[in-house]
Amino acid sequence: MAKGNAAASEGGNPKTDPKDVSNQIKDPDEWTTGGEPMTGAQASYLKTLSEEAKEPEAFDESLGKAEASKRIDDLRHKAGKA
Template sequence: MTNRTEDPSHNDQASNLEKDPNDWATGDESMTGAQASYLRTLCEEAGVDFDENLSKADASKMIDELQHRTGRGEDH
């Protein structure tokens, strides 16, 4: 069994999760289906219009903002 801390792919994935969306190589592509689904839910909860034309990077930033606004991103 591989220790996650020694698994290079695990470390790369963790560093990608912390990368600024402005620096994503694919950030200008259309948002993913998962992003769109979650963002639509957050928009409804926050009373904000959903923009289906956001890029991956912009969707990620909006998700972060709306999670904070709705309390969904808070650690409990």
């Protein structure tokens, strides 16, 4: 058995270990694509949350992915959905 396969079968690879979530949680400020325009799904969810929270000013279609993610998290906490 190759060395790489042994590590993966022992749970040494965080990408294949379902218990290791360290590679799934990353601060939006560290996203390499954070400055790109928000996705359609982000825009839709942010608009919905901002309307539910009665904070229409929270929706700004010019936001990047990272900023949209932070606003979504903030509105989810305010709405008790987190």
